[in-house]
Amino acid sequence: xxxxxxxxxxxxxxxxxxxxxRSFRRKDAGVRTHSILSLATCLFMLLSKYAFFGAxxxxxxxxxxxxxxxxxxxxxxxxxxxxGQIISHGLTTxxxxxxxxxxxxxxxxxMKLLACLFTLMIFGLHLLIQRFNIGGTAxxxxxxxxxxxxxxxxxxxxxxxxQHYQIQILSLRCKxxxxxxxxKLILQVQLLRAIPMEDIIHLMDAHKEFxxxxx
Amino acid sequence: MExxxxxxxxxxxxxxxSCLVRLIAALICGAFIGLERTKRSKEAGIRTHCIIxxxxxxxxxxxxxxxxxxxxxxxxxxxxxxxxxxxxxxAQVVSGISFLGAGVIFKNGNTVKGLTTxxxxxxxxxxxxxxxxxxxxxxxxxxxxxxxxxxxxxxxxxxxxAYSTSEIRITLVDTPxxxxxxxxxxxxxxxxxxxxxxxxxxxxxxxxxxxxxxxNAIPFNEVMKFMDEHPEIKSLSV
Numbered sequence: 001x002x003x004x005x006x007x008x009x010x011x012x013x014x015x016x017x018x019x020x021x022r023s024f025r026r027k028d029a030g031v032r033t034h035s036i037l038s039l040a041t042c043l044f045m046l047l048s049k050y051a052f053f054g055a056x057x058x059x060x061x062x063x064x065x066x067x068x069x070x071x072x073x074x075x076x077x078x079x080x081x082x083x084g085q086i087i088s089h090g091l092t093t094x095x096x097x098x099x100x101x102x103x104x105x106x107x108x109x110x111m112k113l114l115a116c117l118f119t120l121m122i123f124g125l126h127l128l129i130q131r132f133n134i135g136g137t138a139x140x141x142x143x144x145x146x147x148x149x150x151x152x153x154x155x156x157x158x159x160x161x162x163q164h165y166q167i168q169i170l171s172l173r174c175k176x177x178x179x180x181x182x183x184k185l186i187l188q189v190q191l192l193r194a195i196p197m198e199d200i201i202h203l204m205d206a207h208k209e210f211x212x213x214x215x
Numbered sequence: 216m217e218x219x220x221x222x223x224x225x226x227x228x229x230x231x232x233s234c235l236v237r238l239i240a241a242l243i244c245g246a247f248i249g250l251e252r253t254k255r256s257k258e259a260g261i262r263t264h265c266i267i268x269x270x271x272x273x274x275x276x277x278x279x280x281x282x283x284x285x286x287x288x289x290x291x292x293x294x295x296x297x298x299x300x301x302x303x304x305x306a307q308v309v310s311g312i313s314f315l316g317a318g319v320i321f322k323n324g325n326t327v328k329g330l331t332t333x334x335x336x337x338x339x340x341x342x343x344x345x346x347x348x349x350x351x352x353x354x355x356x357x358x359x360x361x362x363x364x365x366x367x368x369x370x371x372x373x374x375x376x377a378y379s380t381s382e383i384r385i386t387l388v389d390t391p392x393x394x395x396x397x398x399x400x401x402x403x404x405x406x407x408x409x410x411x412x413x414x415x416x417x418x419x420x421x422x423x424x425x426x427x428x429x430x431n432a433i434p435f436n437e438v439m440k441f442m443d444e445h446p447e448i449k450s451l452s453v
Contacts, residue, residue: 005356012360028327032368033334036361040338043345043357044309051348055279056286057299064302067309074313075334078320078327197408198398204413205389214412
Protein backbone atom coordinates (compact mmCIF):
# COMPACT_ATOMS: atom_id res chain seq x y z
CA UNK A 1 0.00 0.00 0.00
CA UNK A 2 2.79 2.36 0.81
CA UNK A 3 4.35 1.46 -2.48
CA UNK A 4 1.21 2.43 -4.37
CA UNK A 5 0.99 5.68 -2.47
CA UNK A 6 4.60 6.44 -3.23
CA UNK A 7 4.08 5.86 -6.93
CA UNK A 8 1.02 8.08 -6.99
CA UNK A 9 2.78 10.82 -5.08
CA UNK A 10 5.81 10.66 -7.33
CA UNK A 11 3.63 10.88 -10.42
CA UNK A 12 1.90 13.97 -9.03
CA UNK A 13 5.19 15.66 -8.23
CA UNK A 14 6.72 14.95 -11.63
CA UNK A 15 3.59 16.24 -13.32
CA UNK A 16 3.66 19.30 -11.11
CA UNK A 17 7.23 20.06 -12.14
CA UNK A 18 6.44 19.99 -15.84
CA UNK A 19 3.26 21.92 -15.22
CA UNK A 20 5.14 24.58 -13.33
CA UNK A 21 7.37 25.15 -16.33
CA ARG A 22 4.37 25.54 -18.64
CA SER A 23 2.59 27.70 -16.15
CA PHE A 24 5.55 29.98 -15.80
CA ARG A 25 5.53 30.49 -19.54
CA ARG A 26 1.89 31.48 -19.31
CA LYS A 27 0.66 28.51 -21.28
CA ASP A 28 -2.82 27.10 -21.03
CA ALA A 29 -2.14 23.84 -19.24
CA GLY A 30 -0.65 24.62 -15.85
CA VAL A 31 0.46 22.84 -12.73
CA ARG A 32 -2.93 21.44 -11.82
CA THR A 33 -3.73 20.03 -15.23
CA HIS A 34 -0.36 18.33 -15.57
CA SER A 35 -0.30 16.91 -12.07
CA ILE A 36 -3.89 15.63 -12.21
CA LEU A 37 -3.17 14.01 -15.58
CA SER A 38 -0.01 12.38 -14.31
CA LEU A 39 -1.85 11.18 -11.21
CA ALA A 40 -4.74 9.79 -13.24
CA THR A 41 -2.40 7.95 -15.62
CA CYS A 42 -0.50 6.44 -12.70
CA LEU A 43 -3.80 5.33 -11.19
CA PHE A 44 -4.90 3.70 -14.43
CA MET A 45 -1.57 1.87 -14.66
CA LEU A 46 -1.91 0.62 -11.09
CA LEU A 47 -5.42 -0.57 -11.85
CA SER A 48 -4.21 -2.20 -15.03
CA LYS A 49 -1.61 -4.22 -13.20
CA TYR A 50 -3.10 -4.91 -9.79
CA ALA A 51 -6.87 -4.57 -9.88
CA PHE A 52 -7.76 -7.98 -11.22
CA PHE A 53 -6.50 -10.39 -8.61
CA GLY A 54 -9.38 -12.58 -7.69
CA ALA A 55 -11.37 -12.09 -10.84
CA UNK A 56 -12.33 -15.07 -12.93
CA UNK A 57 -10.61 -15.62 -16.22
CA UNK A 58 -7.21 -14.51 -17.36
CA UNK A 59 -6.82 -10.78 -17.04
CA UNK A 60 -4.41 -9.00 -19.33
CA UNK A 61 -2.47 -6.54 -17.18
CA UNK A 62 -1.72 -4.32 -20.13
CA UNK A 63 -5.27 -3.77 -21.28
CA UNK A 64 -6.18 -0.61 -19.39
CA UNK A 65 -2.70 0.77 -19.88
CA UNK A 66 -2.94 0.65 -23.64
CA UNK A 67 -6.18 2.58 -23.61
CA UNK A 68 -4.49 5.37 -21.69
CA UNK A 69 -2.50 6.15 -24.79
CA UNK A 70 -5.70 6.55 -26.76
CA UNK A 71 -7.66 8.25 -24.04
CA UNK A 72 -5.17 11.10 -23.56
CA UNK A 73 -6.03 12.39 -27.03
CA UNK A 74 -8.87 14.57 -25.88
CA UNK A 75 -6.56 16.76 -23.86
CA UNK A 76 -4.11 17.19 -26.71
CA UNK A 77 -6.89 18.08 -29.12
CA UNK A 78 -8.19 20.67 -26.73
CA UNK A 79 -4.86 22.39 -26.48
CA UNK A 80 -3.83 22.61 -30.11
CA UNK A 81 -5.13 25.59 -32.01
CA UNK A 82 -5.26 25.68 -35.75
CA UNK A 83 -5.79 28.76 -37.80
CA GLY A 84 -6.13 28.16 -41.49
CA GLN A 85 -3.24 26.14 -42.73
CA ILE A 86 -0.96 26.87 -39.85
CA ILE A 87 -0.96 25.40 -36.42
CA SER A 88 -1.43 28.49 -34.36
CA HIS A 89 -0.08 27.39 -31.06
CA GLY A 90 -0.20 24.79 -28.36
CA LEU A 91 1.82 22.07 -30.02
CA THR A 92 4.59 21.98 -27.45
CA THR A 93 2.12 22.04 -24.59
CA UNK A 94 0.14 19.19 -26.15
CA UNK A 95 3.33 17.17 -26.57
CA UNK A 96 4.09 17.90 -22.93
CA UNK A 97 0.70 16.48 -21.97
CA UNK A 98 1.56 13.30 -23.81
CA UNK A 99 4.91 13.14 -22.02
CA UNK A 100 3.17 13.70 -18.69
CA UNK A 101 0.91 10.75 -19.37
CA UNK A 102 3.97 8.65 -20.11
CA UNK A 103 5.55 9.73 -16.83
CA UNK A 104 2.44 8.72 -14.93
CA UNK A 105 2.47 5.35 -16.61
CA UNK A 106 6.12 4.81 -15.77
CA UNK A 107 5.51 5.67 -12.13
CA UNK A 108 2.52 3.38 -11.95
CA UNK A 109 4.59 0.60 -13.38
CA UNK A 110 7.16 0.93 -10.67
CA MET A 111 9.85 2.48 -12.85
CA LYS A 112 10.24 5.40 -10.51
CA LEU A 113 13.82 6.28 -11.29
CA LEU A 114 13.16 6.22 -15.01
CA ALA A 115 10.19 8.51 -14.56
CA CYS A 116 12.27 10.98 -12.54
CA LEU A 117 15.09 11.00 -15.06
CA PHE A 118 12.62 11.54 -17.88
CA THR A 119 10.97 14.43 -16.07
CA LEU A 120 14.30 16.09 -15.50
CA MET A 121 15.21 15.59 -19.14
CA ILE A 122 12.06 17.28 -20.42
CA PHE A 123 12.37 20.07 -17.89
CA GLY A 124 15.98 20.57 -18.89
CA LEU A 125 15.00 20.64 -22.54
CA HIS A 126 12.48 23.40 -21.92
CA LEU A 127 14.97 25.44 -19.94
CA LEU A 128 17.70 25.00 -22.52
CA ILE A 129 15.60 26.05 -25.47
CA GLN A 130 14.16 29.02 -23.65
CA ARG A 131 17.50 30.21 -22.41
CA PHE A 132 19.45 29.90 -25.60
CA ASN A 133 16.68 30.12 -28.15
CA ILE A 134 18.13 27.22 -30.10
CA GLY A 135 16.69 27.04 -33.57
CA GLY A 136 14.51 30.04 -32.94
CA THR A 137 11.75 28.01 -31.37
CA ALA A 138 11.24 30.16 -28.32
CA UNK A 139 8.67 32.20 -30.18
CA UNK A 140 4.93 32.09 -29.69
CA UNK A 141 2.87 31.94 -32.87
CA UNK A 142 -0.06 34.32 -33.04
CA UNK A 143 -2.47 35.67 -35.58
CA UNK A 144 -2.70 39.40 -36.14
CA UNK A 145 -5.45 41.14 -38.04
CA UNK A 146 -4.94 44.76 -38.98
CA UNK A 147 -7.30 46.97 -40.96
CA UNK A 148 -5.47 50.06 -42.06
CA UNK A 149 -5.43 52.70 -44.73
CA UNK A 150 -3.13 51.86 -47.55
CA UNK A 151 -0.57 54.67 -47.45
CA UNK A 152 3.24 54.64 -47.50
CA UNK A 153 3.37 56.15 -44.01
CA UNK A 154 1.39 53.28 -42.60
CA UNK A 155 3.67 50.72 -44.20
CA UNK A 156 6.57 52.53 -42.58
CA UNK A 157 4.81 52.46 -39.21
CA UNK A 158 4.16 48.75 -39.61
CA UNK A 159 7.74 48.10 -40.56
CA UNK A 160 8.98 49.93 -37.49
CA UNK A 161 6.59 47.98 -35.34
CA UNK A 162 7.86 44.73 -36.76
CA GLN A 163 11.42 45.69 -36.01
CA HIS A 164 10.67 46.97 -32.55
CA TYR A 165 8.81 43.90 -31.37
CA GLN A 166 10.93 41.44 -33.33
CA ILE A 167 7.93 40.03 -35.13
CA GLN A 168 8.56 37.24 -37.59
CA ILE A 169 5.94 37.03 -40.29
CA LEU A 170 5.06 33.50 -41.31
CA SER A 171 2.29 34.27 -43.74
CA LEU A 172 0.40 37.30 -44.95
CA ARG A 173 -3.01 37.67 -46.47
CA CYS A 174 -4.05 41.02 -47.79
CA LYS A 175 -7.64 41.93 -48.64
CA UNK A 176 -8.78 45.16 -50.13
CA UNK A 177 -11.78 46.61 -48.39
CA UNK A 178 -14.65 48.30 -50.15
CA UNK A 179 -14.64 51.62 -48.32
CA UNK A 180 -11.83 54.07 -48.78
CA UNK A 181 -8.35 52.95 -49.44
CA UNK A 182 -8.20 50.40 -46.65
CA UNK A 183 -6.71 46.96 -46.63
CA LYS A 184 -7.18 44.16 -44.20
CA LEU A 185 -4.02 42.25 -43.33
CA ILE A 186 -4.20 38.83 -41.77
CA LEU A 187 -0.75 37.80 -40.60
CA GLN A 188 0.47 34.64 -38.97
CA VAL A 189 3.38 35.85 -36.89
CA GLN A 190 5.79 34.72 -34.27
CA LEU A 191 6.45 37.00 -31.38
CA LEU A 192 9.26 36.87 -28.90
CA ARG A 193 7.36 38.93 -26.39
CA ALA A 194 3.80 40.06 -26.17
CA ILE A 195 2.79 43.48 -27.41
CA PRO A 196 1.31 45.42 -24.48
CA MET A 197 -2.20 46.62 -25.05
CA GLU A 198 -1.50 50.24 -24.22
CA ASP A 199 1.07 50.30 -26.98
CA ILE A 200 -1.63 49.20 -29.36
CA ILE A 201 -4.06 51.84 -28.16
CA HIS A 202 -1.33 54.42 -28.32
CA LEU A 203 -0.55 53.38 -31.85
CA MET A 204 -4.15 53.56 -32.92
CA ASP A 205 -4.46 56.94 -31.32
CA ALA A 206 -1.34 58.32 -32.91
CA HIS A 207 -2.28 57.07 -36.35
CA LYS A 208 -5.93 57.43 -37.11
CA GLU A 209 -5.48 55.38 -40.25
CA PHE A 210 -5.64 52.22 -38.15
CA UNK A 211 -9.23 51.06 -38.14
CA UNK A 212 -8.90 47.74 -36.44
CA UNK A 213 -6.16 45.85 -34.69
CA UNK A 214 -6.48 42.39 -33.31
CA UNK A 215 -3.87 40.15 -31.77
CA MET B 216 -15.85 -4.73 17.39
CA GLU B 217 -17.56 -8.03 16.89
CA UNK B 218 -20.53 -6.30 15.38
CA UNK B 219 -18.29 -4.61 12.83
CA UNK B 220 -16.55 -7.89 12.04
CA UNK B 221 -19.93 -9.52 11.58
CA UNK B 222 -21.09 -6.75 9.31
CA UNK B 223 -17.94 -6.93 7.19
CA UNK B 224 -18.22 -10.72 6.96
CA UNK B 225 -21.82 -10.47 5.94
CA UNK B 226 -21.04 -7.91 3.28
CA UNK B 227 -18.14 -9.83 1.77
CA UNK B 228 -20.15 -13.01 1.72
CA UNK B 229 -22.99 -11.42 -0.09
CA UNK B 230 -21.62 -10.21 -3.32
CA UNK B 231 -24.32 -7.69 -4.04
CA UNK B 232 -23.70 -5.84 -0.81
CA SER B 233 -20.02 -5.73 -1.52
CA CYS B 234 -20.75 -4.17 -4.86
CA LEU B 235 -23.06 -1.68 -3.21
CA VAL B 236 -20.32 -0.63 -0.83
CA ARG B 237 -17.99 -0.07 -3.74
CA LEU B 238 -20.52 2.02 -5.58
CA ILE B 239 -21.17 4.12 -2.52
CA ALA B 240 -17.45 4.59 -2.01
CA ALA B 241 -17.17 5.75 -5.64
CA LEU B 242 -20.05 8.13 -5.05
CA ILE B 243 -18.37 9.63 -2.00
CA CYS B 244 -15.02 10.07 -3.74
CA GLY B 245 -16.69 11.63 -6.74
CA ALA B 246 -18.62 13.92 -4.43
CA PHE B 247 -15.44 15.18 -2.79
CA ILE B 248 -13.79 15.94 -6.10
CA GLY B 249 -16.95 17.50 -7.49
CA LEU B 250 -17.46 19.59 -4.40
CA GLU B 251 -14.21 21.37 -4.97
CA ARG B 252 -15.14 22.12 -8.59
CA THR B 253 -18.56 23.45 -7.61
CA LYS B 254 -16.98 25.80 -5.14
CA ARG B 255 -15.05 27.32 -8.00
CA SER B 256 -18.26 27.62 -10.02
CA LYS B 257 -17.22 25.31 -12.77
CA GLU B 258 -19.83 23.71 -14.99
CA ALA B 259 -19.07 20.13 -14.04
CA GLY B 260 -20.21 19.97 -10.43
CA ILE B 261 -20.93 17.39 -7.79
CA ARG B 262 -23.51 15.44 -9.72
CA THR B 263 -21.41 15.08 -12.85
CA HIS B 264 -18.42 13.83 -10.89
CA CYS B 265 -20.55 11.52 -8.74
CA ILE B 266 -22.25 9.97 -11.72
CA ILE B 267 -19.00 9.50 -13.59
CA UNK B 268 -17.35 7.86 -10.60
CA UNK B 269 -20.34 5.63 -9.93
CA UNK B 270 -20.71 4.56 -13.54
CA UNK B 271 -17.01 3.81 -13.86
CA UNK B 272 -17.21 1.72 -10.69
CA UNK B 273 -20.13 -0.18 -12.11
CA UNK B 274 -18.34 -0.81 -15.37
CA UNK B 275 -15.31 -2.08 -13.47
CA UNK B 276 -17.52 -4.42 -11.45
CA UNK B 277 -19.14 -5.70 -14.62
CA UNK B 278 -15.77 -6.13 -16.27
CA UNK B 279 -14.29 -7.98 -13.34
CA UNK B 280 -17.15 -10.06 -12.02
CA UNK B 281 -19.80 -10.07 -14.71
CA UNK B 282 -18.51 -13.00 -16.72
CA UNK B 283 -18.33 -15.64 -14.05
CA UNK B 284 -20.89 -17.73 -15.86
CA UNK B 285 -18.63 -18.01 -18.88
CA UNK B 286 -16.33 -20.23 -16.90
CA UNK B 287 -17.44 -23.62 -15.76
CA UNK B 288 -16.77 -25.19 -12.40
CA UNK B 289 -13.37 -26.56 -13.36
CA UNK B 290 -12.11 -23.15 -14.32
CA UNK B 291 -12.12 -23.73 -18.05
CA UNK B 292 -13.89 -21.69 -20.64
CA UNK B 293 -17.23 -22.96 -21.80
CA UNK B 294 -17.01 -24.73 -25.14
CA UNK B 295 -17.22 -22.28 -28.01
CA UNK B 296 -16.07 -19.32 -26.01
CA UNK B 297 -12.58 -18.15 -25.73
CA UNK B 298 -12.07 -17.33 -22.13
CA UNK B 299 -12.67 -14.18 -20.26
CA UNK B 300 -10.43 -11.20 -19.97
CA UNK B 301 -11.77 -9.25 -17.01
CA UNK B 302 -9.73 -6.18 -17.86
CA UNK B 303 -11.05 -5.56 -21.31
CA UNK B 304 -14.24 -3.62 -20.69
CA UNK B 305 -12.56 -1.65 -17.92
CA ALA B 306 -9.86 -0.64 -20.38
CA GLN B 307 -12.39 0.98 -22.67
CA VAL B 308 -13.54 3.27 -19.89
CA VAL B 309 -10.26 5.09 -20.21
CA SER B 310 -10.75 6.00 -23.83
CA GLY B 311 -14.51 6.23 -23.64
CA ILE B 312 -14.58 8.81 -20.89
CA SER B 313 -12.51 11.16 -22.98
CA PHE B 314 -15.61 12.33 -24.83
CA LEU B 315 -16.88 13.82 -21.61
CA GLY B 316 -13.55 15.41 -20.96
CA ALA B 317 -13.44 16.85 -24.45
CA GLY B 318 -16.90 18.31 -23.97
CA VAL B 319 -15.82 20.34 -20.99
CA ILE B 320 -13.03 22.06 -22.85
CA PHE B 321 -14.00 25.37 -24.40
CA LYS B 322 -11.87 26.84 -27.11
CA ASN B 323 -12.49 30.43 -27.90
CA GLY B 324 -10.27 32.16 -30.41
CA ASN B 325 -6.87 31.85 -28.87
CA THR B 326 -7.81 30.72 -25.39
CA VAL B 327 -8.90 27.51 -23.71
CA LYS B 328 -11.04 27.07 -20.67
CA GLY B 329 -11.73 23.94 -18.71
CA LEU B 330 -8.54 21.93 -19.12
CA THR B 331 -8.20 21.21 -15.42
CA THR B 332 -11.87 20.23 -15.14
CA UNK B 333 -11.42 17.84 -18.07
CA UNK B 334 -8.37 16.28 -16.43
CA UNK B 335 -10.33 16.01 -13.19
CA UNK B 336 -13.14 14.19 -14.94
CA UNK B 337 -10.66 11.69 -16.37
CA UNK B 338 -9.19 11.21 -12.92
CA UNK B 339 -12.65 10.80 -11.38
CA UNK B 340 -13.38 7.96 -13.77
CA UNK B 341 -10.15 6.38 -12.57
CA UNK B 342 -11.14 6.81 -8.95
CA UNK B 343 -14.49 5.21 -9.70
CA UNK B 344 -12.74 2.28 -11.33
CA UNK B 345 -10.47 1.85 -8.32
CA UNK B 346 -13.48 1.76 -6.01
CA UNK B 347 -15.19 -0.70 -8.31
CA UNK B 348 -12.17 -2.97 -8.13
CA UNK B 349 -12.24 -2.86 -4.37
CA UNK B 350 -9.00 -0.90 -4.04
CA UNK B 351 -10.43 1.61 -1.60
CA UNK B 352 -7.09 2.78 -0.26
CA UNK B 353 -5.82 3.75 -3.69
CA UNK B 354 -9.07 5.52 -4.45
CA UNK B 355 -8.80 7.40 -1.19
CA UNK B 356 -5.19 8.38 -1.79
CA UNK B 357 -5.92 9.64 -5.29
CA UNK B 358 -8.97 11.62 -4.14
CA UNK B 359 -6.88 13.17 -1.41
CA UNK B 360 -4.08 14.03 -3.78
CA UNK B 361 -6.47 15.63 -6.26
CA UNK B 362 -8.01 17.76 -3.53
CA UNK B 363 -4.59 18.73 -2.24
CA UNK B 364 -3.41 19.74 -5.70
CA UNK B 365 -6.53 21.83 -6.31
CA UNK B 366 -6.48 23.56 -2.96
CA UNK B 367 -2.73 24.07 -2.86
CA UNK B 368 -2.72 25.79 -6.20
CA UNK B 369 -5.33 28.25 -5.03
CA UNK B 370 -3.11 29.24 -2.16
CA UNK B 371 0.22 29.39 -3.89
CA UNK B 372 -0.39 30.32 -7.47
CA UNK B 373 2.47 30.03 -9.89
CA UNK B 374 2.41 31.88 -13.14
CA UNK B 375 -0.67 31.02 -15.10
CA UNK B 376 -2.53 28.96 -12.56
CA ALA B 377 -3.76 31.91 -10.58
CA TYR B 378 -5.88 33.09 -13.44
CA SER B 379 -9.13 32.18 -15.06
CA THR B 380 -9.99 33.25 -18.58
CA SER B 381 -12.88 35.35 -19.64
CA GLU B 382 -13.88 37.99 -22.17
CA ILE B 383 -14.41 41.69 -21.63
CA ARG B 384 -16.04 43.97 -24.16
CA ILE B 385 -15.81 47.73 -23.78
CA THR B 386 -17.08 50.50 -26.01
CA LEU B 387 -15.76 53.86 -24.99
CA VAL B 388 -14.88 57.35 -26.08
CA ASP B 389 -11.13 57.52 -26.17
CA THR B 390 -9.67 60.08 -23.80
CA PRO B 391 -6.44 60.07 -21.79
CA UNK B 392 -8.43 59.99 -18.53
CA UNK B 393 -10.32 56.87 -19.40
CA UNK B 394 -7.12 55.22 -20.55
CA UNK B 395 -5.44 56.00 -17.25
CA UNK B 396 -8.51 54.78 -15.37
CA UNK B 397 -8.56 51.52 -17.32
CA UNK B 398 -4.87 50.99 -16.77
CA UNK B 399 -5.27 51.59 -13.04
CA UNK B 400 -8.19 49.18 -12.91
CA UNK B 401 -6.20 46.58 -14.80
CA UNK B 402 -3.34 46.83 -12.35
CA UNK B 403 -5.70 46.78 -9.38
CA UNK B 404 -7.55 43.65 -10.46
CA UNK B 405 -4.48 41.91 -11.81
CA UNK B 406 -5.88 41.47 -15.31
CA UNK B 407 -3.66 40.04 -18.03
CA UNK B 408 -4.75 40.63 -21.62
CA UNK B 409 -4.11 37.61 -23.84
CA UNK B 410 -5.99 38.65 -26.97
CA UNK B 411 -7.32 41.98 -28.04
CA UNK B 412 -9.40 43.23 -30.89
CA UNK B 413 -9.59 47.00 -31.09
CA UNK B 414 -11.78 48.76 -33.63
CA UNK B 415 -12.22 52.45 -34.18
CA UNK B 416 -15.76 53.43 -35.00
CA UNK B 417 -15.86 57.09 -35.86
CA UNK B 418 -16.07 59.99 -33.34
CA UNK B 419 -13.12 58.87 -31.38
CA UNK B 420 -14.99 55.80 -30.15
CA UNK B 421 -13.10 52.61 -29.58
CA UNK B 422 -14.54 49.16 -29.39
CA UNK B 423 -12.40 46.72 -27.46
CA UNK B 424 -12.96 42.99 -27.27
CA UNK B 425 -10.43 41.50 -24.90
CA UNK B 426 -9.70 37.94 -23.85
CA UNK B 427 -8.28 38.31 -20.40
CA UNK B 428 -6.92 36.30 -17.55
CA UNK B 429 -7.86 37.52 -14.13
CA UNK B 430 -7.45 36.24 -10.62
CA ASN B 431 -10.99 36.78 -9.39
CA ALA B 432 -14.20 37.50 -11.21
CA ILE B 433 -15.18 41.16 -11.22
CA PRO B 434 -18.18 41.71 -8.95
CA PHE B 435 -21.27 43.18 -10.53
CA ASN B 436 -21.43 46.28 -8.37
CA GLU B 437 -17.88 47.16 -9.28
CA VAL B 438 -18.80 47.06 -12.92
CA MET B 439 -21.77 49.38 -12.30
CA LYS B 440 -19.66 51.70 -10.20
CA PHE B 441 -17.00 51.92 -12.86
CA MET B 442 -19.55 52.77 -15.53
CA ASP B 443 -21.09 55.41 -13.30
CA GLU B 444 -17.80 57.05 -12.54
CA HIS B 445 -16.71 57.14 -16.16
CA PRO B 446 -19.41 58.32 -18.51
CA GLU B 447 -17.03 57.85 -21.43
CA ILE B 448 -17.83 54.18 -21.31
CA LYS B 449 -20.74 53.44 -23.58
CA SER B 450 -20.99 49.76 -22.91
CA LEU B 451 -19.17 47.23 -20.80
CA SER B 452 -19.64 43.51 -20.67
CA VAL B 453 -17.74 41.02 -18.56
